[in-house]
Amino acid sequence: MAQLLFKDVNKVYPNGYHAVHDFNMEIKDGEFICLVGDSGCGKSTTLRMIAGLEDITAGEFYIDGVLANQMSSRDRGIAMVFQSYALYPHLTVYENLAFGLMLEGIDADVIEEKVQATAKILGLTDYLERFPRNLSGGQCQRVAVGRALIRKVKIFLMDEPLSNLDAKQRVTMRSEIRQIHRSVGATTIYVTHDQTEAMTMSDRIVVMKSGGYVQQIGTPYELYFYPKNLFVAGFIGEPPMNFIRGKVEGGRLNAYGLDLDLAPVVRNIADIEGKEAVFAFRPEAVKLECGEDSYKITSKVELTELLGDTTNVYAVVGEGDKKVNVILKVNPHNAPEMGSEFSFYIPRTASYVFDAETEEIVENDIERR
Numbered sequence: 001m002a003q004l005l006f007k008d009v010n011k012v013y014p015n016g017y018h019a020v021h022d023f024n025m026e027i028k029d030g031e032f033i034c035l036v037g038d039s040g041c042g043k044s045t046t047l048r049m050i051a052g053l054e055d056i057t058a059g060e061f062y063i064d065g066v067l068a069n070q071m072s073s074r075d076r077g078i079a080m081v082f083q084s085y086a087l088y089p090h091l092t093v094y095e096n097l098a099f100g101l102m103l104e105g106i107d108a109d110v111i112e113e114k115v116q117a118t119a120k121i122l123g124l125t126d127y128l129e130r131f132p133r134n135l136s137g138g139q140c141q142r143v144a145v146g147r148a149l150i151r152k153v154k155i156f157l158m159d160e161p162l163s164n165l166d167a168k169q170r171v172t173m174r175s176e177i178r179q180i181h182r183s184v185g186a187t188t189i190y191v192t193h194d195q196t197e198a199m200t201m202s203d204r205i206v207v208m209k210s211g212g213y214v215q216q217i218g219t220p221y222e223l224y225f226y227p228k229n230l231f232v233a234g235f236i237g238e239p240p241m242n243f244i245r246g247k248v249e250g251g252r253l254n255a256y257g258l259d260l261d262l263a264p265v266v267r268n269i270a271d272i273e274g275k276e277a278v279f280a281f282r283p284e285a286v287k288l289e290c291g292e293d294s295y296k297i298t299s300k301v302e303l304t305e306l307l308g309d310t311t312n313v314y315a316v317v318g319e320g321d322k323k324v325n326v327i328l329k330v331n332p333h334n335a336p337e338m339g340s341e342f343s344f345y346i347p348r349t350a351s352y353v354f355d356a357e358t359e360e361i362v363e364n365d366i367e368r369r
């Protein structure tokens with residue numbers, strides 16, 4: 001197991017592209033960390049710097065307190081699992097698992113023991129004599145994980161390992177990888193563009209934005225309930241958070257026919273007086289009855305989607321060219337009709353206010369519930 005430390009780590013590619021900016025983080029021994037963000041935001045570049053496959057242009061990277069910038073990949077104690085699992089098609093599962101150990105000249109009986117132990121963890125014991133072409137995508141990915149697992153390493157690096165699997169296999173593999181992590185305990189850095197994957201698997205998540213800028217580092221709970229800025233608020237959560245932008249005058253946001261008193265949800269309303277602000281709430285925060293401390297919003301329903309446990313309501317607030325789309329999640333038994341007028345309530349504890357210019361959350365002391 002290993003502890004990792006990044007101090008102002010930057011990556012500039014030879015063509016001058018600055019792919020990662022001032023990455024700062026301490027990763028604890030045995031933590032499961034997801035790097036998440038849209039394609040091209042620098043996740044793989046960061047992972048490859050950890051692996052030693054990419055030089056660090058500036059800053060310092062430590063493994064267990066030892067400066068590792070110049071350390072060879074071999075000496076870092078890492079194993080990597082990629083999106084394309086690249087198994088040897090002409091070798092059986094057993095041979096695929098054993099291959100790396102054979103190259104290292106390890107005794108056959110030791111290899112046998114390790115292959116059997118790894119296969120057991122991954123539920124591959126019955127498949128050891130099969131060839132990759134006779135396995136499902138999920139089983140192939142398990143073999144790929146097994147090849148990494150069989151070498152006792154301190155750090156696991158995974159780059160979108162589930163993206164070639166279908167939706168059902170992805171869900172199964174998600175929990176399998178978590179269980180493997182729990183039993184093996186190696187520090188794991190996992191790259192994904194899928195916020196659900198990040199939310200369900202991580203101890204902590206690093207949200208990155210294009211240009212290689214870290215937006216927020218926190219537990220799934222912290223990122224969901226306490227996003228620091230509009231980017232994180234919009235990235236975490238599905239369907240995404242609703243944003244209503246308008247000017248603040250006299251402590252109130254007047255936009256799209258709404259007149260919302262923001263003072264109760266920000267610590268110092270003077271900070272945003274006269275400025276553009278964004279009032280935000282999650283689709284699932286919607287209530288159909290007026291609570292004591294809640295905002296009332298009236299909308300017109302354009303479309304509803306019954307998902308079973310919930311109904312997604314696509315609605316507009318405002319009229320003509322002054323309207324904004326919102327998505328609301330409601331109990332299917334109380335879902336509004338398409339085309340109808342629909343009033344709903346947002347508790348203050350579920351309301352967010354961002355400064356539209358800086359995109360940062362406006363300070364508040366709200367305990368989210």
Ligand code: ADP
Binds near residue numbers: 013015039040
């Ligand atoms: P992600 O994994 O988040 O999709 P990457 O880390 O692969 O993103 O890439 C980050 C950015 O760096 C992208 O804009 C990509 O085009 C650029 N990039 C990646 N590799 C190179 C390279 N060898 N030379 C120049 N630019 C690169």
